[in-house]
Amino acid sequence: MIDRFQNWLPRMVLAPSFFLVLIFVYGFILYTGYLSMTDSKMLPSYNWVGFANYEKLFRLRHWNTAITNLAIFGILYIGISSAIGLLLAILLDQKIRAEGFIRPIYLYPMALSFIVTGTAWKWFLDPGIGLENTMHQWGWASFHFNWIKDRNYAIYTVVIAAVWQSSGFVMAMFLAGLRGVDNEIIKAAQIDGATGFRIYRKIIIPMMRPVFLSAFVVLAHLAIKAYDLVVALTGGGPGRATELPATFMYSYTFTRNQMGVGASSAIIMLIMIFSIIVPYVYSELRAGGKR
C-alpha cells in the first residue's frame, strides 16, 4: 500500500504543472502556428489562408531589416561575450588576490534588467548628454561618437550594451569550467614541459567544450528573444534601423493589427530557436548514452 503510494506520489505532484505547461506553452505554440495560417487582424480569426502570411512576411523590408540585425547582433554578441568572458575567466584563474571581491563586480551587470541597461546606455551614448558631451566639456572638442544616432551603426550600440551586461555571466560559467579541469592533467602537462599558454590552448580550452556549448545556447536564445534592450536603448530607431524579430513580432501582432503576420514571425523565431536547441539536446543525449 505504502509502496504504491510512494510510487504514485511524484507523478501526482508533477501532474498539475505538467498539464499547465502542456496547455500554456505547447498548446499555445500550436495555436500560434494555427493563427499564422489565418487572416487574423486585430482579434484571432479562423479563415484559413495557408502560407500567405509567410510569403508576405518575407516580402517585407522591415522583416529583412530585423533578420539582418539579428544576424549582426547575434554573431557579434555571442562572439564578443564569449571572448571577453573567457579572457576574464582565465585572468581570474591565475590565483590572484581578492578574487572573491573582483568576481562579483564583473557578475553584477547580469543582475540588472535589460531595461535598466538599455536606459543607462542610452544616456551614456547620447551625444547631447553622454560621453561625447563630457569629452567636449573636458576640452577634447574633436571627439565624435554618435553611433546611437546613426542608422548604420545603431545596431552596434545594442551589441555594446548587451555585451557589457552578459560578459560577466559568461565569465562565471567559464570560471566554473576552468575549476572543473582535473589538476592532475595540468600537472602532467607541466612535467612534459608545456608552457602556460600552450596548456590553455591545447588542453584546458578543448576540455571545456561542454561549457562553450552551454554558453552558446544561453547567449543564442537571449539574442533571439532580445526585446527589452532594444526598446529601452533605441526604441527600434533611428527610423526602423534597430528592429529585431522580437520587436517586429510585438508590433505586428499587437499594435499594427496584423496578427497573422505577427504569428508567422513568431513561428520563424521558434524555428530559429529549435535549430539551435535541437542539435544541442541531440549531442547531449548522445554523449549521455555513451557514458
Add this chain to the structure above:
Amino acid sequence: MFMKSVLRITVSAAVLALGGGMASAGNVEVLHWWTSGGEAAALNVLKDDLASKGVEWQDMPVAGGGGEAAMTALRARVTAGNAPTAVQMLGFDIRDWAAEGALANLDDVATSEGWDAVVPDALKAFSKYDGHWVAAPVNVHSTNWVWINKKALDAAGGKAPTNWDELIAVLDAMKANGITPLAHGGQAWQDATIFDAVVLSMGNDFYKASMIDLDENALGGDTMVEVFNRMAKLRSYVDDNFSGRDWNLASAMVINGEAGMQMMGDWAKGEFLRADQVPGKDFVCIRFPGTQGSVTFNSDQFAMFKVNDPEAQKAQKLMASAVMSPVFQSAFNVVKGSVPARTDVPNDAFDDCGKKGMADLAEANANGSLFGSMAHGHAVPASIKNAMYDVVTAHFNGEYDAKEAAAELVAAVADAK
C-alpha cells in the same frame, strides 16, 4: 419611436433623481490613458458630474505609448469576455471594434440630445458605425499646427510664414541667427505628423487622394516626390541629435529659445502654457504654411462596449450624455489644449490659439476641408498607417531618396491592405 426613447430617458432620469444618493445607478468602468496631471484633472470634471448622478466611476488607467498599452489591455479584456464599459479610443480602432460587433448602440441618447446636428461629419465617420452611434467624441485635436518662439521669429523677420518659400526663408534666417531652426523628435509618429502637414500643403484634393483614398497615382506620383523632397529639406533644419527625442522635449527647445519652431499637434500648446508662456506674446501658433483653411484632426472618443446588466447600460448612457454636455466639452478641452467635438460650444473660456483652433475647425467643417490625420490613425487603418510610417521615417533618416520613397510608399501600402 423618438418620443418613446425620450420618455424612457426621462423616466430613468426621474427614477435616478428620486433614488438620489440612496442607490447607485450602476457603475462605469472606464479604460483610458489620460494620466498626466492636466488630463487627470480634466477627467475629474467628468467623474464629479457622474457622481452627482449616482454613477460610480471605476477607473482603469493604462498609461503609455499613446494608448498602445491600453489597446493591448483592452484586447485581453475583450478576449476574456469581460469588456470595460467605456474605453478611450482613437479613430480606426473604434471602427475595428464596431466591426467586431463589440460596441453598444447609443442611438437613443444621440437622437434625444441631437448629436447629429452638432458633431462634424468627419468625426461622425468614426463615432457612428453603420448609421448607429457607438462612441461619444470628447475632443478634436488638430495636427497641422506650427508653434514658433516669438523672439526667434522677430529676429528672423517677424512675419509668420504663409507659404513654403516664406517658411524656408524664416528657417534660413533662424539658422543664420545660430539656433536650431526646427525642433523635432525622431520618432516615427512625429516624422509622420510633419509628413501629414506637408502632404496637406499640396492641396486638399491631393491629401484626400493619397492619404484617405490611397490612390496609387497620388501615392507614387510627382507631387509625392516633391513632398519627400520637402521633407528632406525640413530634415536639414533639424539638429543632429533628434533621434528618439520625445515631443515635449522638442517643445521645451522652442520654449527655451534653443530652437525656432516645432510642427506638432495642439497638445504641444499645453507645454507652452505650463511654462507660463502667453499665446501671441511669447509664442505664435499658425497652421502649417499653405494649409490655412484646412485641418487634419484626431479625436479622442469614449467608445461604449456592449454590457448585459441593465443597470450598467443605464450608467453607460448617462456617461455618454455627460461626455457630450457642452459644459464638460468646454472644461475638458480648455485644459487639454484641444477644441470641443461639438461645434456649438461657446469659445469664451479658450485662449487665442484655442479660439483660432475652434474657428478653423468650423471653417474646415463647412468647406469640406476637415480630414482625418494619417499620422494619428484617422485616415487609414493601423496596418496601412504603420506601413506609411516605415517609409516616411526611413526617408527622413536618409535611407531612401525622394523617388525611391514614393515608389516604396506605393508598395508598402499595397502590402498592408
